[in-house]
Amino acid sequence: MNTASIPVGSIRKSGAAARFPLDRWYVAGFSSELQDQPIGRTFLNQKVVLFRTGSGEIAALEDRCCHRSLPLSCGTVEADGVRCGYHGLLYAPSGQCLEIPGQERIPSKARVRSYRVVEKDRIVWIWMPRDEDSAPAVEPPDYPHHDDPRYKFGSGMYHYKAPWQLIHDNLLDLSHLGYVHLKTIGGNARLHMNAPMKVTQDGDTVKVVRLMPGSTPPPTYRAAWPFGDTCDRWQEIEFHVSHLAIWTGAMEPGSGAIDDPRRGGFHMRGFHGITPETEDTCHYFWSMASNKHPDMPENIDTVVEQTAYTFDEDRVVIEDQYRNIADFGDRNSWMDIHVDAGANRARRIVERLLADVRPEEVAG
Numbered sequence: 001m002n003t004a005s006i007p008v009g010s011i012r013k014s015g016a017a018a019r020f021p022l023d024r025w026y027v028a029g030f031s032s033e034l035q036d037q038p039i040g041r042t043f044l045n046q047k048v049v050l051f052r053t054g055s056g057e058i059a060a061l062e063d064r065c066c067h068r069s070l071p072l073s074c075g076t077v078e079a080d081g082v083r084c085g086y087h088g089l090l091y092a093p094s095g096q097c098l099e100i101p102g103q104e105r106i107p108s109k110a111r112v113r114s115y116r117v118v119e120k121d122r123i124v125w126i127w128m129p130r131d132e133d134s135a136p137a138v139e140p141p142d143y144p145h146h147d148d149p150r151y152k153f154g155s156g157m158y159h160y161k162a163p164w165q166l167i168h169d170n171l172l173d174l175s176h177l178g179y180v181h182l183k184t185i186g187g188n189a190r191l192h193m194n195a196p197m198k199v200t201q202d203g204d205t206v207k208v209v210r211l212m213p214g215s216t217p218p219p220t221y222r223a224a225w226p227f228g229d230t231c232d233r234w235q236e237i238e239f240h241v242s243h244l245a246i247w248t249g250a251m252e253p254g255s256g257a258i259d260d261p262r263r264g265g266f267h268m269r270g271f272h273g274i275t276p277e278t279e280d281t282c283h284y285f286w287s288m289a290s291n292k293h294p295d296m297p298e299n300i301d302t303v304v305e306q307t308a309y310t311f312d313e314d315r316v317v318i319e320d321q322y323r324n325i326a327d328f329g330d331r332n333s334w335m336d337i338h339v340d341a342g343a344n345r346a347r348r349i350v351e352r353l354l355a356d357v358r359p360e361e362v363a364g
């Protein structure tokens with residue numbers, strides 16, 4: 001089914017279309033981004049300003065001053081909140097206006113909508129509710145690898161001119177490595193395409209595992225770890241609706257079982273937070289955590305540098321792909337091949353979540 005054809009609802013109070021699964025945590029950014037400036041970003045068609053107050057608390061408000069609609073992200077951050085850059089109204093993290101310069105009385109409607117945000121594992125998560133007051137039933141997901149002493153990580157972000165699910169498709173199908181990423185993490189294309197793929201599902205989570213013993217170490221692996229002619233590679237991809245956790249790496253042949261979760265060797269732990277901006281665009285927040293080889297301690301810089309290069313390559317492919325989808329028509333005309341099993345599972349999960357819309361949300 002074409003997701004674009006599914007009738008879905010809207011958050012009526014804000015008028016924002018909701019063609020995305022709601023009542024869940026999405027990635028709003030990385031902790032390191034929020035310093036002393038407000039950041040304006042659109043999530044799921046809703047314009048939001050993010051900022052960090054003087055006490056270190058992170059807040060998210062509707063990015064629109066209730067006086068004359070200037071984006072609050074054009075303002076400045078103060079100890080107690082964010083101040084509009086037009087006539088100086090000051091807003092608390094709750095969205096309540098705290099001060100109207102030159103006017104004593106603060107009208108009761110001097111407030112803007114606030115969003116729940118949680119900073120956890122160096123990631124800023126935002127709760128995108130179905131109704132303005134629907135509260136989270138769960139904590140944001142855990143991602144312990146940013147603070148794992150065995151790893152060091154680097155991060156980055158992209159704004160994509162393509163829908164979020166095209167990135168899910170890309171990350172759930174790493175068979176493309178041998179064609180798209182030959183300069184970094186690629187390797188033998190046929191080996192990638194022929195590697196058996198195990199796809200499992202647990203609730204709304206999909207796991208794809210591919211083991212590739214006897215692989216040729218690709219350039220990034222060689223730059224980071226003193227591999228010989230071959231290595232035993234693994235790829236474990238875990239899809240969640242808001243993000244993917246991808247654990248890839250390789251060991252020297254014969255140094256242990258590649259499906260052992262305590263395995264040694266060279267690790268790449270990728271975090272991929274993919275948050276829709278609109279139906280046609282999305283934010284992609286990534287990090288890569290890796291372990292150091294004692295003889296090559298600077299490897300992480302190379303790994304992060306080459307990861308960024310790798311993701312640039314993906315962006316070219318995905319944005320070209322989306323332009324062509326726009327030119328030739330939607331994905332109803334796609335034919336599937338064997339590598340699509342994981343991506344199609346993820347698409348079915350999102351379709352089910354989108355179809356689960358209350359009747360009053362469908363009309364209009």
Ligand code: FES
Pocket residue numbers: 065066067068069070084085086087088089
């Ligand atoms: S528009 Fe914000 S204070 Fe006037």
Ligand SMILES: [Fe+2]
Pocket residue numbers: 170176177180181310314
């Ligand atoms: Fe890729």
